[in-house]
Amino acid sequence: MLSLKTRRNVARVIPFGVLWFIFSLIYCLLEKGILGDLDHYPKTGVAYNFVRNTVTIPAGGLMMGMLTGVLEIGYFSKWFIKKSFTRKIVFKSLLYLIIVSAFLITLVLINALTMPEEHSFKNLSSPAWAFFTDYVAVIGIMVYMASIVVIAQFYSEISDTIGPGTLLNFFLGKYHHPVEEERIFMFLDMKSSTTIAENLGHVNYFDLLKDYFFDLSVAVIDYGGTIYQYAGDEMIVCWKLKEGLKNNNSIECFFAMKRALERQAEKYRSKFGILPGFKAGLHSGMVTAGEIGSLKKEIIFTGDVLNTSARIQGLCNQFDAELLVSEDLAKLLQLPATYAIKSVGENLLKGRSKPMELFAISTSITSGKSWKPSSL
Template identity: 30%
Template structure:
């Protein structure tokens, strides 16, 4: 089972457990608001109905997101406009919620309770479901616009005051972007670059990275600076090249050009904080960012598609992955000390 699948399964089970617990509390509250007929038995069945309904809602919706929307079949959903995305997802959420409410009322019927149908209890549940589905999907759409976890970081104020964090940084720059744009046109290049970013997102998510931002034709990805983070960053860079090489024919048929990357990976302390007033974003600053960017420039000089700094020299992409070979020390513009550079063995 792939790491991404295991992670999604753990998250799904956690969400189902939380939803089932909240459903039990909701069921007990509904039973307590009734006339008390049946007492213990009614409360027990109400709790079971809540567990069933909440767990089924969470199971259906996590399956929709992970098995469909985030897979190739759900590409049409991801390509919708902001409001279209919120609208489609909200309708799916509402349908799943209503199906789960009907199922709970059918499987765990309670004597004296209102049946599923047009009544006060159902109206309350439907109203809550509509508000819940729209709110969750609006937050998910905002998170998609801002980037992974950025929306949550803004809400919690994690970087309202700048902090220093040790991060592994991967800079991936598209080779020959100016020539490609001139050949296929600006609109065609936008579609080409969008497909590249979409393809590269898969290994980033699989390997636990976070896409910090896109800067023109450059993608910046980061991981916490741990042994695992360094190995995953190196593995991600290698997988980027393998993925685009495997998709070369598809890109040529679709866009008339095949993408290639220059990649630099470095690790070190980064200042992270909110920046701006009228328009805010979370920015990364520091020498580590500059060094990672310079490694991309060195790829052209040294003729290698992927270079890492000395901070990554002990990282291994996998048991059967290529070893890192030294490329010597190179002066980096803006730094007084040279940087030891390494590259995966060809």
């Protein structure tokens, strides 16, 4: 079975292949419109077969798209992550264009080497040489490929900006009409954020938040979560119920976030003089998801789950707990004995008519079988 991170990366790579496939198919249709009934390319004399091209060119485009997707997700997105939107588009597009050009030249050279001696690349009348000296054709193809690269980059950057999967949901119209879903929500808040902001000043505090959210996001990806919103120093993460419960992803994510910050302790202390901490509240239940807005469209969730999660997080300081979960979610968890779960009692949360029992979860040095507190 593929890990959640691997599956998410595969899902992010596939659209690159699809984009290249579609534009390669469009190129074949445009080429047919230009050549008409000709059975060869006028400049090179190479035989032209429309049916063959509609198979081989899109197939090559698909492979090229998957390659650029792997490079984007695995390398380039990390290398240029701190660059501005425009700089990322320009720098990455240039790199991709160089790679695509090398790929195209390699194909032409391979084609030339497989030809008879009289048509080899050494012969100035060969099809390969004719292709390279036909500047109109070469520039036209390069401009077309550059357009595909830029469009793919815009897709990638916009997708990252509004969140993985959100752009696809807009295209598919998944939430055009309201949809009910069971989800787990985590409201995560930085400890003593007001004091930290006063000590650092607004600009340095903003730089801290950028590093802080970046480091926490790695754990969200690893454990299959989705960042729903940022609100000041607060991060709201959600999972579909099944994905959040599987392997205790929603709980594991919290402690992976803690480890991520601890590994970067030296960086934070040298840059900001402090290692930020955080606390979180989790709750599960039914929400309604759908598109809203006219000037600015957004997919939002509504329901008591969000308000309750926020209220639970707000009680962390009162109970000196880093992680509080609702009774509803605690009943669904199957935590191993490496975690300690303890009831902090029933609490009447604002906006609710009935009290809810809350549980604090922390790491434990004990080990053994999965267990639940007796009150559950």
